[in-house]
Amino acid sequence: MDGAAGAMNGAMTAGHLRARGRARRTAWRVLREPFTRRAWAEFGYVIIGVPLGVAGFAYTAVSVYTGGLLLLTFLGLPLFAASSAGARGLGAASRGLARGMLNERVGTPPPLRRRPGFLGWVRSGLTDRVAWRARAYQVLKLPLAALSFYAAGITWAGGLMSLASPVLFDVVHDTVRDHGVVRHTIGVNYGSFHFDTWPKIMLLVAQGVVLLLLAPWVVRAMVAMDRFLIRALLGPGSLPERVRELEHSRALAVDDSAARLRRIERDLHDGTQAQLVALAMKLGLAREKLGADVAADADLLRARDLVDTAHQTAKDAIDELRDLVRGIYPPVLDSGLEPALATLAARSAAPVELVTNIPQRPSPAIETIAYFAAAELLTNVSKHSRARHATLEAVAVPGLLRIRVIDEGVGGADAGGDGTGLAGLAERVRTVDGRMEINSPRGGPTVVTVELPSHA
Amino acid sequence: MARVTGEHPPGTGSKGARANEMTRLRVMIAEDSAVLRAGLAELLADREHQVTAAVADADALLAAVAADPPDAAVVDVRMPPTHTDEGLRAAVALRRDHPGVGVLLFSQYVETRHAADLLGGPAGRGAAGVGYLLKDRVADVGEFVDALARVAAGGTALDPEVVSQLFGASRRSRDLDRLTAREREVLALMAEGRTNHAIAGQLVVTERAVEKHIGSIFSKLGLPQSDDDHRRVLAVLRYLRA
Numbered sequence: 001m002d003g004a005a006g007a008m009n010g011a012m013t014a015g016h017l018r019a020r021g022r023a024r025r026t027a028w029r030v031l032r033e034p035f036t037r038r039a040w041a042e043f044g045y046v047i048i049g050v051p052l053g054v055a056g057f058a059y060t061a062v063s064v065y066t067g068g069l070l071l072l073t074f075l076g077l078p079l080f081a082a083s084s085a086g087a088r089g090l091g092a093a094s095r096g097l098a099r100g101m102l103n104e105r106v107g108t109p110p111p112l113r114r115r116p117g118f119l120g121w122v123r124s125g126l127t128d129r130v131a132w133r134a135r136a137y138q139v140l141k142l143p144l145a146a147l148s149f150y151a152a153g154i155t156w157a158g159g160l161m162s163l164a165s166p167v168l169f170d171v172v173h174d175t176v177r178d179h180g181v182v183r184h185t186i187g188v189n190y191g192s193f194h195f196d197t198w199p200k201i202m203l204l205v206a207q208g209v210v211l212l213l214l215a216p217w218v219v220r221a222m223v224a225m226d227r228f229l230i231r232a233l234l235g236p237g238s239l240p241e242r243v244r245e246l247e248h249s250r251a252l253a254v255d256d257s258a259a260r261l262r263r264i265e266r267d268l269h270d271g272t273q274a275q276l277v278a279l280a281m282k283l284g285l286a287r288e289k290l291g292a293d294v295a296a297d298a299d300l301l302r303a304r305d306l307v308d309t310a311h312q313t314a315k316d317a318i319d320e321l322r323d324l325v326r327g328i329y330p331p332v333l334d335s336g337l338e339p340a341l342a343t344l345a346a347r348s349a350a351p352v353e354l355v356t357n358i359p360q361r362p363s364p365a366i367e368t369i370a371y372f373a374a375a376e377l378l379t380n381v382s383k384h385s386r387a388r389h390a391t392l393e394a395v396a397v398p399g400l401l402r403i404r405v406i407d408e409g410v411g412g413a414d415a416g417g418d419g420t421g422l423a424g425l426a427e428r429v430r431t432v433d434g435r436m437e438i439n440s441p442r443g444g445p446t447v448v449t450v451e452l453p454s455h456a
Numbered sequence: 457m458a459r460v461t462g463e464h465p466p467g468t469g470s471k472g473a474r475a476n477e478m479t480r481l482r483v484m485i486a487e488d489s490a491v492l493r494a495g496l497a498e499l500l501a502d503r504e505h506q507v508t509a510a511v512a513d514a515d516a517l518l519a520a521v522a523a524d525p526p527d528a529a530v531v532d533v534r535m536p537p538t539h540t541d542e543g544l545r546a547a548v549a550l551r552r553d554h555p556g557v558g559v560l561l562f563s564q565y566v567e568t569r570h571a572a573d574l575l576g577g578p579a580g581r582g583a584a585g586v587g588y589l590l591k592d593r594v595a596d597v598g599e600f601v602d603a604l605a606r607v608a609a610g611g612t613a614l615d616p617e618v619v620s621q622l623f624g625a626s627r628r629s630r631d632l633d634r635l636t637a638r639e640r641e642v643l644a645l646m647a648e649g650r651t652n653h654a655i656a657g658q659l660v661v662t663e664r665a666v667e668k669h670i671g672s673i674f675s676k677l678g679l680p681q682s683d684d685d686h687r688r689v690l691a692v693l694r695y696l697r698a
Contacts, residue, residue: 266539273564273591274489280595281495285502288597311595318592322564332567334540339569346568346624354625389629 030213039216042223043156045101046148049226052097053145056090056138063087064135078118081125088112091134091234094141104227107236109133110245113252129241137233144229148222155215162208169201254432254456258365265329273321280314287311330371337367337394344375345392349382350407353389358396362454369428370394370403373450376421377405385409385446396454403450413440413448425450432456481608482526485510486517486543488535496530496594503601512536514546521554528558528608533570544570551576551586558607560587562594566617568625575693584686587613587649603649612649612689619647626696634676642669647692651685 033039063083070076091109098104109130114121125131161168236242290304333340338356345352361367374392381390387409395402415422415438422438429436429450440446483505487493490512497507509520513536521529529550533543547559551574561574566588574588587607593615594600603613623632623644635643638659645655652670656663670688674681679695682688 269534269564270489270539274492277591277594278489278491278495280592281492281499281597284595284597285499315592315595318595326565331534331540331565332569334538335569339567342568342572342625343566343621346621348624351624351629353627 033216034212036216039219041101042216042219043152045097045223045226046145046152046219048097048101049141049145050149052094053138053142056094057142059083059086059090060135060138077122077126081122084112084125084128084131087131087134087138088128090138091130094134094137094230095234098227098230102223102227104230106230106234109234109236110242110249113245113249115252129237133233133237137229140229140233141226144222144226148219148226151222152215152219155211155218159208159211159215162204162211165201165204165208169198250431251456254365255363258368261329261368262334262364265325265331268321268325268328269331273318273325276314276318276321280311280318283307283311283314329368333364333367333371336361337370340367340371341374341392341394344371344378348378348390350385350387351389352378352381353391354394355391356394358394358401360396360454362396362401362452363456365456366401366432366452366454369432369434370401370450370452373425373429374403374405376425377403377448377450380413380421381405381407381409381446384413385411387446399454401452401454403452404447406445406447408445410442411440411444411446412442413438413446422448479605481505481528481605482508483604483608484508484517484520484526484529486512486514486529486535486546487532488512489532492532492591499594499597499600503597505601505604514542517546518549521550521557525554525557528560528604530560530562530604533561533563541570544573547574547586548576555585558585558587558604558610560589560604560607560613562589562591564591566590566615566621568621571614571618571621572697575697584612584690585610588618589613589615590617602654606649611686612693614648616644616648619644622647622693622696628677628696628698631677635673639669639673639676642666643673643692646670646673646689647696649685649689 063079063086067076067080067083070079095106095108098106112124112128112130114124237245287304287307290300290307330340330343332343337358341354341356345354362370374394378390378392381387385407387407390405390407390409393402393404393406395404413422415426415436422436426436429452432452434450434452436451437449438446440448483500485493485496485500485507487496487510493510493512497510500507508524508526509517511517511520517529517531529547531543531547531550533541535542535546543561543563547561550557550559561570563570571588574586585607587603589600589603593603606613623629626632632640632643641659642655645658650658652663652666656666659666671681673679674688677695679688679691682691
């Protein structure tokens with residue numbers, strides 16, 4: 001029984017000890033807090049926050065106001081776009097300050113993806129969500145900075161002043177005559193309660209101590225609100241926003257690569273292909289000059305043979321280069337999908353009937369993907385379907401382009417089959433969020449449909 | 457000097473083509489690649505034809521032709537500023553405004569739509585005084601100059617690739633299936649604008665055999681017979697493009 005009682009006593013004592021230990025640690029923590037680095041860093045942040053907040057607010061207000069006023073003229077929109085860079089910069093600076101002083105690490109939002117051209121730049125600037133959120137931060141920061149400054153001022157400065165009141169009492173005091181009694185008092189008073197005796201001064205000192213102990217926590221609360229704003233407005237943004245950003249980037253990448261292919265084709269056409277033709281021309285002339293005279297000496301005959309071979313090789317090179325370049329980018333595509341598909345259909349081994357209705361041209365990148373999709377499908381018809389006839393449809397409805405190839409061949413096509421290139425085609429179509437549908441029962445007619453958005 | 461006034465210039469037909477070969481032609485060149493332009497000029501000079509102007513874009517060509525119409529113009533389809541089909545549109549304008557000038561279009565790629573635009577509607581001027589060749593054909597100097605002479609004389613010079621695409625795009629594939637393989641070959645060569653003599657040479661048969669094939673083709677397809685090379689080309693092309 002003694003042991004049980006002792007144990008229970010021990011338990012209670014242990015619990016008490018733990019509670020006492022916790023209380024002691026908390027008290028120690030509270031006492032230490034005003035002297036920690038974090039408290040001073042946050043205090044410094046609040047102090048700097050005021051001029052910075054004013055500057056940021058001023059920039060945002062002026063740029064938005066001026067831009068808004070000028071919206072009536074031509075200048076308003078470019079001004080908005082230009083101020084986006086500044087807004088982002090301010091956001092980055094705020095993030096940096098938070099990282100340095102508060103150790104608050106917030107991810108960098110995605111950089112601005114510019115569309116090409118002047119109008120594209122204006123559009124990018126206006127729709128820059130990151131810049132708008134940064135502006136919102138600057139606007140909200142000012143009142144918060146003012147409030148924080150006030151709170152920090154009252155607690156820290158007030159606490160220090162109160163702590164120093166004995167000194168002040170001694171050195172800087174007012175003299176009051178009250179009913180003929182001369183009294184010293186300090187300037188501070190709560191209503192009619194004056195601090196004119198030493199015990200009351202001690203009260204002030206106590207108030208100072210309390211304020212100083214409270215100060216870091218008050219500042220921390222203010223700064224916590226700032227941290228929240230930073231995380232909400234200066235960070236990378238929500239998931240749907242990021243998805244939109246990614247879609248935008250991807251569209252630019254797709255358009256960019258299509259443009260690059262066209263440039264390559266142009267360079268090859270204007271440069272290499274032209275030179276090869278000139279070369280073949282010269283060799284053709286040389287061939288003639290060397291004559292058809294059979295009774296010539298051996299050297300001449302040999303020369304003629306060599307030139308003959310060279311001539312044929314040049315012609316073969318021209319042919320091969322043409323096919324290669326057509327596989328990179330058929331130049332007629334510049335004029336539109338319909339003429340390009342017309343040539344494709346006419347060159348197909350099996351007779352192909354072409355049906356097109358494209359009232360508005362899709363973007364060049366989509367036209368390229370659609371063309372090569374049609375080319376791949378027609379090649380499959382010639383190679384695998386054994387059909388005697390096929391139909392190629394290219395129809396555009398608002399926002400969508402549909403390419404369809406129908407043949408009456410042996411069917412059995414599927415995306416997994418090798419040698420049909422259908423898997424690769426499906427990949428390319430998926431890159432722009434398009435769809436591909438294969439309907440190919442064995443023996444039956446094959447219908448392959450590719451749907452693409454009008455813009456990447 | 458061969459000056460062409462209408463669709464039926466004197467001296468066309470198998471003999472006429474050969475005679476024109478010897479005549480000195482006045483030719484204009486429109487090509488934006490300097491290397492090719494120089495090469496073409498040299499080639500033509502070698503054959504003793506006269507190059508009256510060598511320009512690098514479509515506007516210059518139209519101006520030069522208006523100032524001093526040549527017998528024929530050799531025009532690249534792709535020229536500045538957009539490098540898509542400036543030459544083609546200039547060629548169509550030339551055929552409309554200067555029917556006496558033969559137009560030989562050439563290009564790295566033969567496009568069905570370009571051929572259709574060039575040859576005009578089925579009821580239009582059709583294939584008179586026009587040619588459309590792949591740039592490679594220039595490498596076979598004799599053939600190229602032949603084609604140019606044909607075009608200058610009001611005849612036709614279509615690249616085999618053009619004819620092949622015409623066949624491919626034609627809705628008459630079932631009717632064309634009724635022809636024998638040899639007849640299809642002859643039909644293709646006819647559509648290129650070649651004379652019986654040239655066809656016979658290409659297929660290594662006699663001219664008589666070619667004439668027989670042609671008779672058979674025309675009756676199978678229900679086309680009107682004609683001695684005139686030029687007329688029959690028009691008939692064939694009209695048929696294919698109907």
